Amino acid sequence: ETISVIGLGYIGLPTAAVIASRRKKVIGVDVNQNAVDTINRGEIHIVEPELDMIVHAAVTEGYLQATTKPQPSDAFMIAVPTPFKSGLENNHHEADLSYIKAAAIALAPVLKSGDLVILESTSPVGATEKMSEWLSEIRSDLTFPQTHGESSDIRIAHCPERVLPGHVVRELVENDRVIGGMTPKCSEAAKALYKIFVSGECLVTTARTAEMAKLTENSFRDVNIAFANELSIICEKLDINVWELISLANRHPRVNILQPSAGVGGHCIAVDPWFIVDSCPEEAHLIRTAREVNDKKPSWVLNQVKDALIKSCESKTGCTTSDIKVACLGIAFKPDIDDLRESPALSITSEISKLGCQVQVVEPNIERLPKDLVRENIELVSLRQSLDEADVICVLVKHSPFTEEIKNLSAKNFIIDSVGLLS
Ligand code: SAJ
Numbered sequence: 001e002t003i004s005v006i007g008l009g010y011i012g013l014p015t016a017a018v019i020a021s022r023r024k025k026v027i028g029v030d031v032n033q034n035a036v037d038t039i040n041r042g043e044i045h046i047v048e049p050e051l052d053m054i055v056h057a058a059v060t061e062g063y064l065q066a067t068t069k070p071q072p073s074d075a076f077m078i079a080v081p082t083p084f085k086s087g088l089e090n091n092h093h094e095a096d097l098s099y100i101k102a103a104a105i106a107l108a109p110v111l112k113s114g115d116l117v118i119l120e121s122t123s124p125v126g127a128t129e130k131m132s133e134w135l136s137e138i139r140s141d142l143t144f145p146q147t148h149g150e151s152s153d154i155r156i157a158h159c160p161e162r163v164l165p166g167h168v169v170r171e172l173v174e175n176d177r178v179i180g181g182m183t184p185k186c187s188e189a190a191k192a193l194y195k196i197f198v199s200g201e202c203l204v205t206t207a208r209t210a211e212m213a214k215l216t217e218n219s220f221r222d223v224n225i226a227f228a229n230e231l232s233i234i235c236e237k238l239d240i241n242v243w244e245l246i247s248l249a250n251r252h253p254r255v256n257i258l259q260p261s262a263g264v265g266g267h268c269i270a271v272d273p274w275f276i277v278d279s280c281p282e283e284a285h286l287i288r289t290a291r292e293v294n295d296k297k298p299s300w301v302l303n304q305v306k307d308a309l310i311k312s313c314e315s316k317t318g319c320t321t322s323d324i325k326v327a328c329l330g331i332a333f334k335p336d337i338d339d340l341r342e343s344p345a346l347s348i349t350s351e352i353s354k355l356g357c358q359v360q361v362v363e364p365n366i367e368r369l370p371k372d373l374v375r376e377n378i379e380l381v382s383l384r385q386s387l388d389e390a391d392v393i394c395v396l397v398k399h400s401p402f403t404e405e406i407k408n409l410s411a412k413n414f415i416i417d418s419v420g421l422l423s
Pocket residue numbers: 122161162163164165217218221225258259260261262263264265266267268269333334335
């Protein structure tokens with residue numbers, strides 16, 4: 001039995017490596033030659049704890065091999081990105097399925113009767129059926145579930161990934177898994193595959209429900225974070241400490257409010273709810289509003305920094321903006337991770353630097369500034385140095401190493417604490 005994983009990114013590579021670690025032959029496919037070469041050397045091109053070890057073992061033991069072109073296999077797992085199309089009007093967001101289509105086109109020629117194709121990429125409702133249609137258009141010699149149901153040559157399912165970045169290797173194995181076959185036999189085949197490496201439960205449903213389940217999980221989180229973020233803005237106006245407020249409210253047995261932040265980042269929670277909004281624009285009011293609330297949070301934080309900057313300048317005689325040092329604590333998209341993609345903290349830091357002040361970035365999880373932050377007035381410093389030197393301190397991410405040292409904060413600083421580090 002050979003299993004192919006198409007797309008060797010944050011989900012595909014760990015999945016391929018974990019299956020290979022169960023002594024199954026795995027072919028990893030990616031369009032990026034550099035990624036393929038790196039993996040074939042037993043190394044990795046992404047950052048995820050523990051992943052380097054299992055990839056290295058899987059490659060040296062001969063169970064995992066990477067290539068740019070799909071090879072014949074018994075099962076294909078597609079884990080490619082599904083971003084939204086950018087630049088559409090009226091804050092409209094539509095899923096971009098072109099990577100899924102490209103994967104389907106690439107694997108179609110090697111498909112044979114009896115094969116299983118699983119879509120793992122987070123997708124709008126109906127995408128799995130579309131993928132099956134794209135395959136059937138190319139391979140009219142084979143039959144597919146949308147026309148031949150249980151007697152089809154090819155089995156198709158949607159099994160969305162739901163692992164948390166930073167904990168992927170453990171969560172891949174331990175999390176329960178939603179298995180959405182286009183027919184019950186499709187689900188059965190997919191379940192047998194996941195049982196190779198999943199110790200959690202495999203819960204069988206339809207492809208459409210599985211698609212919606214994944215979108216629902218991330219929308220649930222987005223709506224709840226939006227609630228916390230809206231509270232933080234209301235509390236600022238009412239002069240109430242939102243962190244104290246939330247911890248008090250959470251003492252109610254049926255209340256569990258999440259934490260306000262500088263905004264929602266990453267490539268999942270800030271994206272997936274839009275797929276529901278796009279499917280049902282007239283119905284999805286709350287989900288859309290939550291997205292908008294979270295998307296506006298970074299500019300609210302930025303305005304607070306602007307106010308602090310003015311106040312700090314006013315407190316010194318003859319001060320101009322360029323004399324002020326603003327420390328940005330954390331630029332990752334969430335705590336204790338080095339991932340800067342779609343990070344609200346990163347975009348806030350970039351905007352602050354445009355105000356003309358000096359910017360000190362404190363990010364214990366990186367060694368040098370990312371390209372977009374390489375500017376004359378930005379430097380990467382230690383927390384200690386920034387606490388000594390900065391006039392304005394802006395806490396953007398609640399990294400664990402910050403918690404202890406922040407206690408040494410001096411009273412001279414203006415502080416904007418968007419994540420409740422001090423509370
Ligand atoms: N955040 C807050 N307040 C909170 C919790 C999170 O502002 O109380 C922010 C974080 O700072 C970050 C963003 O939300 O900017 C998202 O972080 P996250 O830890 O909630 O989630 P992700 O994006 O790392 O991973 C999510 C997970 N989904 C859920 O928890 C429902 C993960 O299980 C999914 O697999 C992943 O999306 C995905 O790939 O879809």
